[in-house]
Amino acid sequence: MAGRGSPVPGGGVAGPGRETKLHRFLSMLESGNLNERWRAADALGEMGDRRAVQPLIRALDDEFVEVRWKAARALGTLDGREPVLPLIRSLEDGSSWVRTGAAWALGNIGDPRAVEPLIRLLDDAKPRVRRMAAWALGRIGNPRAREPLVRLLGDADRDVRLATRQALDEIGTEREIPSV
Secondary structure (H helix, E strand, C coil), X not given: CCCCCEEEXXXXXXXXXHHHHHHHHHHHHCCXXXXXXXXXXXXXXXXXXXXXXXXXXXXXXXXXXXXXHHHHHHHCCCCCCCCHHHHHHHCCCCCHHHHHHHHHHHHHHCCHHHHHHHHHHCCCCCHHHHHHHHHHHHHHCCHHHHHHHHHHCCCCCHHHHHHHHHHHHHHCCCCCCCCC
């Protein structure tokens, strides 16, 4: 266990109070209480301690959408590539909120393995999912996303078109793209 003032991987400086909170939230994440689990996932993301990665990855399979969504978001705040493949699997979750959270997390992580799965998400039925997929592709910045994003400029949803335009600006284009 880390002592006072000792570094915690991915979590800054730890003290006894921080260790106690970390262990309390890790226990809450395994609780039978839905409210405790989603609050724990949220708090573990805010703490930024990499020791929470594996428990949060397990929480991506929770029966409740709220827990899966919060776990996906929390994983996007932690440093590292370990959650990339589980988050990619979460892009196929039945809940649009979980798909949105996973796309956000993958955009923050920036791993190029997420590019193709995020491109597939550009066809999602929910505008918020398409918008977040476009944003994430812009954050990753891989040129493979250009053409699929250009096609999304004609989306019926204005926010999707704006996020797409911003993503294309971040990636850079080889040709002129029409205004939104």
